[in-house]
Amino acid sequence: MDWQFFLEVLIGGLLAGVMYSLVALGFVLIYKASGVFNFAQGGMVFFAALTFVSLVERGVNFWLAMVITLAVMVVLGVLIERIVLRPLVNQPQITLFMATIGLTFLIEGLAQGIWDAQVHGLDLGIPDVPVKVGAINISQFDLFASATAGILVLALAVFFQKTRIGRALRAVADDHQAAMSVGIPLNHIWAIVWAVAGFVGLVAGLLWGSRTGVQFALTFTALKALPVLILGGFTSVPGAIVGGLIIGASEKLAEVYIGSSIGLNIGTGIENWFPYMLALLFLLIRPEGLFGEKRIERV
Amino acid sequence: MQNAMTQSESAPKPEPAPFLSINNIEVIYDHVILVLKGVSLQVPKGRIVALLGANGAGKTTTLKAVSNLLGAERGDVTKGSIEFCGRRIDQLNPSELVKLGVVQVMEGRHCFGHLTVEENLLTGAYTRKGGRAKIRQDLEMVYDYFPRLKQRCTSLAGYTSGGEQQMTAVGRALMARPQMILLDEPSMGLAPQIVEEIFDIVKNLNVKEGVSFLLAEQNTNIALRFADYGYILENGRVVMDGEAKELAANEDVKEFYLGLSKGGRKSFKEVKHYRRRKRWLA
Numbered sequence: 001m002d003w004q005f006f007l008e009v010l011i012g013g014l015l016a017g018v019m020y021s022l023v024a025l026g027f028v029l030i031y032k033a034s035g036v037f038n039f040a041q042g043g044m045v046f047f048a049a050l051t052f053v054s055l056v057e058r059g060v061n062f063w064l065a066m067v068i069t070l071a072v073m074v075v076l077g078v079l080i081e082r083i084v085l086r087p088l089v090n091q092p093q094i095t096l097f098m099a100t101i102g103l104t105f106l107i108e109g110l111a112q113g114i115w116d117a118q119v120h121g122l123d124l125g126i127p128d129v130p131v132k133v134g135a136i137n138i139s140q141f142d143l144f145a146s147a148t149a150g151i152l153v154l155a156l157a158v159f160f161q162k163t164r165i166g167r168a169l170r171a172v173a174d175d176h177q178a179a180m181s182v183g184i185p186l187n188h189i190w191a192i193v194w195a196v197a198g199f200v201g202l203v204a205g206l207l208w209g210s211r212t213g214v215q216f217a218l219t220f221t222a223l224k225a226l227p228v229l230i231l232g233g234f235t236s237v238p239g240a241i242v243g244g245l246i247i248g249a250s251e252k253l254a255e256v257y258i259g260s261s262i263g264l265n266i267g268t269g270i271e272n273w274f275p276y277m278l279a280l281l282f283l284l285i286r287p288e289g290l291f292g293e294k295r296i297e298r299v
Numbered sequence: 300m301q302n303a304m305t306q307s308e309s310a311p312k313p314e315p316a317p318f319l320s321i322n323n324i325e326v327i328y329d330h331v332i333l334v335l336k337g338v339s340l341q342v343p344k345g346r347i348v349a350l351l352g353a354n355g356a357g358k359t360t361t362l363k364a365v366s367n368l369l370g371a372e373r374g375d376v377t378k379g380s381i382e383f384c385g386r387r388i389d390q391l392n393p394s395e396l397v398k399l400g401v402v403q404v405m406e407g408r409h410c411f412g413h414l415t416v417e418e419n420l421l422t423g424a425y426t427r428k429g430g431r432a433k434i435r436q437d438l439e440m441v442y443d444y445f446p447r448l449k450q451r452c453t454s455l456a457g458y459t460s461g462g463e464q465q466m467t468a469v470g471r472a473l474m475a476r477p478q479m480i481l482l483d484e485p486s487m488g489l490a491p492q493i494v495e496e497i498f499d500i501v502k503n504l505n506v507k508e509g510v511s512f513l514l515a516e517q518n519t520n521i522a523l524r525f526a527d528y529g530y531i532l533e534n535g536r537v538v539m540d541g542e543a544k545e546l547a548a549n550e551d552v553k554e555f556y557l558g559l560s561k562g563g564r565k566s567f568k569e570v571k572h573y574r575r576r577k578r579w580l581a
Contacts, residue, residue, distance in 0.1 A: 168425055
């Protein structure tokens with residue numbers, strides 16, 4: 001076995017997995033705080049990336065565009081809380097889930113209606129060329145993406161663990177009614193969560209967008225996040241990261257090694273279904289995921 | 300028996316002006332299920348008032364009507380009014396109510412299981428404007444009342460004992476610096492010594508911090524021992540009220556709720572002579 005090649009595939013996979021983690025993070029945030037599986041996360045990624053790239057193309061300064069897009073995502077989060085979630089409070093989960101499906105189409109349509117449906121190139125100024133570490137080639141862009149994800153997760157961890165709002169968010173995630181009873185306003189909390197998820201969507205959108213071009217297909221990144229969530233657990237931020245790494249690494253390894261060992265040519269697309277199969281196995285063995293919150297039950 | 304009744308009827312209202320006053324409220328769940336059929340009661344400032352009755356009598360619903368947590372269960376106050384310090388509070392959301400100084404401790408404790416005990420307490424201070432130092436100080440006050448919580452402050456609340464969870468829930472409410480706590484069934488599922496301990500602390504808080512309590516309890520015995528005044532709810536109506544001592548001495552109450560006689564009668568419905576006070580018509 002060629003270890004150098006193996007390592008290269010592994011590291012490439014891990015770094016690609018970080019990109020999945022980024023999308024999965026947005027799901028985790030909203031699921032944690034409101035118990036809603038937000039199908040619209042992919043749409044939000046697309047919306048954020050498209051807004052950003054359109055602004056930049058219209059000559060807006062890079063950082064200013066970033067700030068404006070962030071503001072737009074926050075407003076979007078607040079609007080979603082007001083218009084969609086608030087009237088549906090206390091409805092069964094499936095109702096909220098359906099609402100987010102509707103929201104997906106609305107956001108996607110809105111994005112394309114306001115801007116356009118073209119494919120936009122996005123250049124973050126990071127060259128996508130490999131750097132040599134020892135004898136292994138590593139994509140510089142992937143390294144940058146991982147660093148970004150790392151910083152983001154760290155920031156989120158601090159936000160959740162150390163701040164008053166973060167504590168309130170976790171309290172709401174634990175027990176809505178009790179949170180209300182101590183005076184935590186659910187509306188604000190949900191608006192904040194959606195805004196933070198919008199911010200995470202923006203980061204994911206920029207990284208994905210600069211890799212694949214900003215286009216409608218970005219919304220499908222949401223589907224890639226699903227196996228990540230099932231592996232890592234819907235309620236865990238570290239889970240989203242680890243899940244992403246496992247999915248990324250395993251799909252690349254499966255593509256290269258399983259594919260070739262059963263006589264298929266590389267590029268026959270094991271990569272595309274392998275994560276879902278892995279997720280299926282996980283559902284059978286450990287449905288709460290690797291890091292999902294186990295229900296605390298005292299005996 | 301008749302005598303005891305008329306006495307409690309003619310007993311003067313508790314002297315201090317009502318602090319919390321519930322006037323003739325009716326609560327309907329899901330637009331069809333009538334749960335409270337005109338309940339009126341008063342809690343004077345600085346007092347402990349017990350709300351007694353069997354399962355399903357409407358105790359929890361009454362508390363939730365005050366704290367405005369009914370909406371979350373599709374309940375609705377359809378008639379009557381609720382006033383706190385002379386101000387209508389029926390339209391306030393729970394958060395505004397907590398800021399006004401009314402906090403509910405829900406039945407079954409409802410601690411945040413995945414937060415530590417200390418984090419649980421800190422969430423109680425969410426609505427407070429005061430700085431960190433002030434909140435730190437209150438945290439110490441809560442630990443003074445509940446020394447056990449200090450020992451367990453870094454454990455996840457979900458893994459603490461039932462008694463500790465109840466203490467956490469009460470401590471969390473205290474962190475909001477309330478004037479009034481709506482305490483729902485604090486004895487639920489706890490060992491008698493722990494129940495005693497918790498009621499002692501409630502009394503203490505009442506005396507030292509001046510917190511008023513509206514206390515829903517099935518454990519009539521202990522509730523009447525610690526409360527100043529009591530209301531008995533049956534089937535969504537107040538069927539009797541009076542000073543706690545009088546209620547505890549009342550033959551009917553003894554029979555129905557304290558299990559002190561062998562008679563087969565189980566509720567006021569079966570007492571022919573009892574002239575129910577038609578508070579709901581008031």
